Amino acid sequence: MTERRVTGSHRRGEDEAGVRESIAGARRVVVKVGSSSISSATSGMDTMRLAGLVKALADAHDAGRDVVLVSSGAISAGMSPLGLARRPRDLAHQQAAAAVGQGLLMERYTELFAARGLLAGQLLLTVDDMTRQASYRNASRTLGTLLRMGAVPIVNENDTVATHEIRFGDNDRLAALVAQVVRADALILLSDVSALYTSHPDEPDSERIGFVADVDSLTVDTHRAGSAGIGSGGMTTKVQAVQIAAGSGIPVLLTSAQEAERALAGATGTVFAPVDHMRPRRLMWLAYASQSRGRLTLDEGAVHALTVRKASLLAAGVTGVSGDFLAGDPVELAGPDGVVVARGIVNFSSGDLPAMLGHSSTELASAMGAEYEREVVHRDMLVLMQHGD
Structure with a gap:
């Protein structure tokens, strides 16, 4: 399979090697993991996958890096205990699954990080939290304090109270906004695919994309959804997340959750260069987080x-x-x-x-x-x- 590079306007000197080096040396990194990467509809949370992810994050933390985890999986973690074979479509059942699953998910994360001597802290956010400036400042203050105290913040959307009209619906955009809030040096999106492709990886003419210099010049076919029955996002939401982060001057890497360790080293997946002209930070809330x-x-x-x-x-x-x-x-x-x-x-x-x-x-x-x-x-x-x- 051939690999493609998407060129365009980006920071001067920021070629693929430079972007990968920036991600590898990022002092503060936000990592987002999708539901399908850490759970399944039939058996709920996948302990082995969670353990592998936590190991990679703990290693990065021990190396002196600030790590923020944006984790999906509350709804999928609650599906099996509630006897749900597929991700529910109606809001009431989604919220019920999230209410059961969020505690189970955090319990497992807490245990795994504690085994490495690290404390995990939970933040559940809604669109309203990122829309209203007072709540936005509070979230920023809480995240900053947790990082200064050496904890690992674990962020998820508060699915138990969100509505269809006022919700992120996936954690990709939320992760990009969190990266902007904490002034992250890199954003890593972990999914069930190893990289960005020109179309769905199953398509015979699909090409792997290794480097995107200008995400606004990107033309890919993202109409096919991701893992059925588990996740709520797809490649479209990931490209949107890249646009948000790149607009804040944050380099992005996209790859599979199994590649978390190599991703933190900038050595795998697709990398996206930050844009040449960053928008003022105070306007990013207005552009992307406000409702x-x-x-x-x-x-x-x-x-x-x-x-x-x-x-x-x-x-x-x-x-x-x-x-x-x-x-x-x-x-x-x-x-x-x-x-x-x-x-x-x-x-x-x-x-x-x-x-x-x-x-x-x-x-x-x-x-x-x-x-x-x-x-x-x-x-x-x-x-x-x-x-x-």
């Missing part, structure tokens, strides 16, 4: 002002408002064609904005008061959505 509460539709002039002139959004350029939101909430900013061009923190509620549409700041100040003269979204509180976002 939009509504949408503002803009005219062509406003789209040009935001995307070309890098200006703030004024009421005169807004033609429509949808959703129910308050001042300070994240909203999408879409052009006349419905394509989202930016996300931003809005300065007015959905109740106030309709009366303001199409009016200049001077007109608003005269008719409604000086407090209405400010921007609808200030340029410092918006982020443009690039290709692939």
